[in-house]
Amino acid sequence: MMAAKKVAGVLGATGAVGQRFILLLADHPDFELKVLGASARSAGKKYEDAVNWKQTDLLPEFAKSLMVSECKPDDFKNCDVVFSGLDAEYAGPIEKAFCDAGLVVVSNAKNYRRESDVPLIVPIVNSDHLDIVSNKLAEAHAYGKPRPGFIVCISNCSTAGLVAPLKPLVDRFGPLEAVTTTTLQAISGAGFSPGVSGIDMLDNIVPYIGGEEDKIEWETKKILAPLNETRTTVNLLSGDELKVSAQCNRVAVSDGHTECISLKFKQRPAPSLQDVKQCLKDYVCEATKLGCHSAPKRAIHVLEQNDRPQPRLDRNRDNGYGVSVGRIREDPVLDFKMVVLSHNTIIGAAGAGILIAELLLAKNML
Amino acid sequence: MMAAKKVAGVLGATGAVGQRFILLLADHPDFELKVLGASARSAGKKYEDAVNWKQTDLLPEFAKSLMVSECKPDDFKNCDVVFSGLDAEYAGPIEKAFCDAGLVVVSNAKNYRRESDVPLIVPIVNSDHLDIVSNKLAEAHAYGKPRPGFIVCISNCSTAGLVAPLKPLVDRFGPLEAVTTTTLQAISGAGFSPGVSGIDMLDNIVPYIGGEEDKIEWETKKILAPLNETRTTVNLLSGDELKVSAQCNRVAVSDGHTECISLKFKQRPAPSLQDVKQCLKDYVCEATKLGCHSAPKRAIHVLEQNDRPQPRLDRNRDNGYGVSVGRIREDPVLDFKMVVLSHNTIIGAAGAGILIAELLLAKNML
Amino acid sequence: MMAAKKVAGVLGATGAVGQRFILLLADHPDFELKVLGASARSAGKKYEDAVNWKQTDLLPEFAKSLMVSECKPDDFKNCDVVFSGLDAEYAGPIEKAFCDAGLVVVSNAKNYRRESDVPLIVPIVNSDHLDIVSNKLAEAHAYGKPRPGFIVCISNCSTAGLVAPLKPLVDRFGPLEAVTTTTLQAISGAGFSPGVSGIDMLDNIVPYIGGEEDKIEWETKKILAPLNETRTTVNLLSGDELKVSAQCNRVAVSDGHTECISLKFKQRPAPSLQDVKQCLKDYVCEATKLGCHSAPKRAIHVLEQNDRPQPRLDRNRDNGYGVSVGRIREDPVLDFKMVVLSHNTIIGAAGAGILIAELLLAKNML
Amino acid sequence: MMAAKKVAGVLGATGAVGQRFILLLADHPDFELKVLGASARSAGKKYEDAVNWKQTDLLPEFAKSLMVSECKPDDFKNCDVVFSGLDAEYAGPIEKAFCDAGLVVVSNAKNYRRESDVPLIVPIVNSDHLDIVSNKLAEAHAYGKPRPGFIVCISNCSTAGLVAPLKPLVDRFGPLEAVTTTTLQAISGAGFSPGVSGIDMLDNIVPYIGGEEDKIEWETKKILAPLNETRTTVNLLSGDELKVSAQCNRVAVSDGHTECISLKFKQRPAPSLQDVKQCLKDYVCEATKLGCHSAPKRAIHVLEQNDRPQPRLDRNRDNGYGVSVGRIREDPVLDFKMVVLSHNTIIGAAGAGILIAELLLAKNML
Secondary structure, eight states, rough: OOOOOOEEEETTTTTTHHHHHHHHTTTTTSSEEEEEOOTTTTTTTTTHOOOOOSSSSSOOOOHOOOOOOSSOOOGGGOOEEEOOOOHHHHHHHHHHHHTTTTTTEEOSSSTTTTTTOOOETTTTTTGGGHHHHHHHHHHHHHHOOOOOEEEEEEEOHHHHHHHHHHHHHHHHHHOEEEEEEEEOGGGGGGGSSOOOOOOOGSOOOOOOTTTHHHHHEEEEEEETBOTTTTSSSOOOOOTTTTTEEEEEESSOSSSSSSEEEEEEEEEOOOOOOHHHHHHHHOOHHHHHTTTTTTTOOEEEEEETTTTOOOOOHHHTGGGGGEEEEEEEEEEESSEEEEEEOOOOTTTHHHHHHHHHHHHHHHHTOO | OOOOOOOEESSSTHHHHHHHHHHHTTTTTTTEEEEEEOOTTTSBHHHHHHOOOOOOOOOHHHHTOOBBSSSSSGTTTSSSSEOOOHHHHHHHHHHHHHTTTTTTEOOSSTTTTTTSOOEEEOOOOOOOGGHHHHHHHHHHHHHOOOOOOOEEOOOHHHHHHHHHHHHHOOOOHHOOOEEEEEEOOOOOGGOSOOSSSGGGGGOOOOOOTTTTTHHHHHHHHHHHHHTTTTTSSBOOTTTTOOEEEEEEEEEEEEEEEEEEEEEEEESSSSSOOHHHHHHHHHHHOOOOOOTTTTSSSSEEEEETTTTTOOOOHHHTTTGGGGGGEEEEEEOOSSEEEEEEEOOOTTTTTTHHHHHHHHHHHTOOOO | OOOOOOEEEESSSSSSHHHHHHHHTTTOOOOEEEEEETTTTTTTTTHHOOOOOOOOSSSOOOHOOBBEEEEEEGGGOOOOOEOOOOOOHHHHHHHHHHHHHTTTEEOOOOTTTTTTSSOEEEOTTTTGGEOOOOOOOOHHHHHHHHOOEEEEEEOOOHHHHHHHHHHHHHHHOEEEEEEEEEEEEGGGGGGGSSBBTTGSSSSSOOOOOOTHHHHHHHHHHTTTSBBBBTTSHHHHHHHTTTTTEEEEOOOSSSSOOOEEEEEEESSSOOOHHHHHHHHHHHHOOOHHHHHHHTHHHHHHHEEEEEEEEOOHHHTTGGGGTTEEEEEEEEOOOEEEEEEEOOOOOTTSHHHHHHHHHHHHHHHHHH | OOOEEEEEEEEEEEEEHHHHHHHHHTTTTSEEEEEEEEEETTTTBHHHHHHHOOOOSSOOOOHHHEEEEOOOGGGGTTTSSSEEOOOOHHHHHHHHHHTTTTOEEEEESSSSTTOOOOEEEEEEEEGGGHHHHHHHHHHHHHHTTOOOOOEEEEHHHHHHHHHHHHHHHHHHHOOOEEEEEEEEEEEGGOOSOSSSGGGGGOOOOBOOTHHHHHHHHHHHHHHHHHTTTSSSBBBOOOTOOOOOEEEEOSSSOOOOEEEEEEEESSSSSOOOOOHHHHHHHOOOOHHHHHTTTTSSOSSEEEEOOOOOHHHHHHGGGGGGSSSSEEEEEESSSSSSSEEEETTTTTTTTTTHHHHHHHHHHHHTTT
């Protein structure tokens, strides 16, 4: 007998991330999307009348006539999980109110990413950080308290691609001394309104994305960090423990962030090139082991052709949940350099949220 | 009274670089282009019938009816300077024959760049390396020998942009320990036949350019190197003296290479951010001091807006002879990082050749 | 009980169209691809070693180790149908030899399109023209002759999009007096070698595609023509019966040809705008009625938003077998104008071939 | 002795069109730009502080420290001519107030284009329509009235390209029966805020530009129309006299509108193809005859290569004041078809304004 589907809601449903959540939840075997929340201006309308649908896939039938709610906990009280695609401008108090009301929020907003007891998750990388939540739930249960709400944060999109190859390397060869990344980021990461202007993306690149470099440099030190002894908070890595430097560029690509990264191990001598490649080829993420619906067959695809990965050709591996790594080679300055391609709206945003919820379900946290 | 113009020739005149040489020599105050050399297939035709002209500027009137010669020294014997836009496949023996015949060759080909007694010149950077030539000429003169031919090599296009800010920093703050660059290179660098394919440059980037990373890593160590005591050869920097690491990408930009670079000084403590910026702002290259016709007003433009330089907006500073540097900031891994934009067909190729010839003229070497 | 799959082959298997045939035949319920033919240079190699695979979908597993044959009928003698993606340069004698050997060829090449007894088919438009084949087969059968081979031609890609809305209009409102189309054609229509150059498709359009306008103007008069009385040849429309004018442009789009068309009916007064729209909305093509596997749910999607269809958003309707028509409005010069978008490699090339074969199967001609 | 320069002002100086006016007026031999008007929000600031400069040319020195005024006639009272780049939303009352105050306004806004006594001018096409103004000035003078203000309107950008080849043909071969144009329009025509979005211009075209088709269809009938007998108003052509049909698309091009046009003469038989080409080659516009500073050497460049004109290669002919016409050939539906390329921000907007003012000056109307 099949288990009943869990009830899902989406906050910020008319925005770029919200639209992706809706597409990914259409025909999902584990979740049934029943509540769509948006601004007061959209509330009360049918979703198809409220949204300016901008996806290449058509608006799914089931979503067309869903009535849009305001972003208030009461309207979502039957939801087992709520996906938040809210802008950072609004996400803070709304997500807190949802959490306080006992709801589970998987959020793409940046507002709570830096709280040490909020897991910041790239689901193919550090799903073990969800222990923070399971311990919180277990504690409440042990004390006979009602089941508490909680927030899990999705990482920044370019951080996701960066940490994907770093984690297996750290697991096998020990901590890193330094990491650099120069990103070539897709337009879809900037949302719709106003998004990136056409003239800026024609015969041009823009060597700046506001706040992005700081996010990468900070979030990497949380995602690669160990938990504390009781596994209830993250012991953030210091700048002395791990040096991270990012340079971010916007380029004329629709989907798929490319990153030219370099890294140096603490371990001397460093592992061999062959060992590094093999380590990445061997990697199997927990979501794959648990059989999560959206988990990639391979979390990391190691490409051997010298001109790959390329966004147009490789971004959709495993429906965008697989990260491609190519040109792994020695680096005259640090130890190794390589090119990483990740799908920014899938493993780097809404898709990560779905896979996080699947992990929560598989681990009995929903 | 004005000096008579020097007579110039162009080898590889129908190719991408050759076409640029012709444009840059039209109405030039110092040079008169009189001889065009191309393959046997083109020789004997009027230039306008031999060329598939692909520039946004029209084919200059003077060049239309010039008769195309074969690439043989005899046809160029009246030339004071010969600019070579030959493919590397053909450049080797032809340029050697020209040199042996006593001709002066300024070449964009890679064939002789690594000879220690051939100057490899970025004209806004290391014009002092032309001392190798002046000493050779002086020696021949001293011994009553006929004036020898010589070759001066133009650097690789992306190397030119990289070394532009490095040189003034090295001059003021001493040698560098390490340099990294991730390039976002324009299509025009790839020439015409076949060049980069349209489908590869649509919603895509290609994270590989054959041979390019090696060129940057090697040439930087020659251009930043000192000459020997007699100033007759270059004392190439070793990989221990300077570590250079390049990652090269082709992006959908017509002209203008963007590079995200990082650098570390040997000097500890490193100079301050303010000192670094001021040093770049203060830089005046020798070509500017000598009043060379094509010399930029400013060799380096330091931009303060956080989203600059951008290829579309900044590549044509000083007609493409000025390099733009922006986002100068501290780097958590090395000392400083910044974004450099240079016009790949001007300061990175044909334009550099013209300015080199102007330097040779100003220094009485033609 | 399921019928055994028909055996299929592909000619020109390493080219752009051949690669698409292979993708479309992977996991096809009716056909099993068993033979791949290419040039002598590729023959004898495993397909994965012979091909420079350039599709965004990965090379299907089944095809990797298929041994490449030369394009000779003997190697294809067990094929029920052979799809030809050969260049026109080679297709003529090869396809004729296959036909003479009793094989069924569905060809994307232009060589036999203008033969009056060779059906030129857009499968969602004029599948009734396949009567030419069924009558040929019936006649052979009646005379006790062996089952003859035959060729069916796929139309030019931009012709396919144009005739899609014209056919239902002609069927309901009678013949057209005049049709004009200005096309904005995708890069993928130009194949790989060399294809369209990157610099030509950056901040540019090319207002010319060799031979294309003539193909559209000619093929439209064949596809919209009636068969003769015995339904064995096409009675090509003359230039007096139907005036067709095309202006073709190449634009920076990967897939999907957009066409701005205008048309004038012979019938006076012309039908109303409302009637024209309704006619297109009502259209159901024969392939859909017959339940062919690849047939679109809707052959024509009439879009009401004023800024649609757009290639990025609409080209994949019904997996590229559905054509989108928008902005249907009155035209001050002819009667009506509208914008048509069709997927050039699906309904305009390889995909059309697959659907033609499905039609042949459904109509018992394989 | 040189005449003193006329004093010029610019309304809407911070917008896209205003910025172009400023660039075109820098170092202009006839005009000295002294007053810049913008919104109340910008007024009182130095121009360099008020503007978000988005041009590839640097902000001219002279304009940096000009103090921005509000758009009130008093601040412009010393101006001999005022160029208006105001948005249509604001242009109506402001331009009227300037005109009522006796000022000369050359406007890019659409507000007064359809007034029969306001000349709608493409300066290389219908400069004779300025007779409306000279007659108005003469009448005031005859009656001893003060010199009245007046407005001259610049046409819509895509209209300018269309009428450029039509006018000489009408002048030589008599009126046209019908004209069609399908446009492929550049991004710069849409201004900055918000302009066209990046994602819409990546691997895409948008087959709709709000209001554009109506503007082309209407304005063409005014620009090609004769004046009345007293040459004081335009006798607009009716839809029966001239049928015009436009289909407008936005494409990924920075500057330069391409139009695929067809036309039919009233005269039967139509002129020959050779006559049509020769007529366009022979055309010399009045601005060229009068020696206006910005007038193109050739108003119309007839290109013979079959793949031209192309925006990237041909848009800057005569600094953007020359229109390129290629692929002139017979049309199976109307009489002739051809491809027209015009620079939308020069001859189609700000540049046209400058040349109109030069014509006014040459004709003693300033």
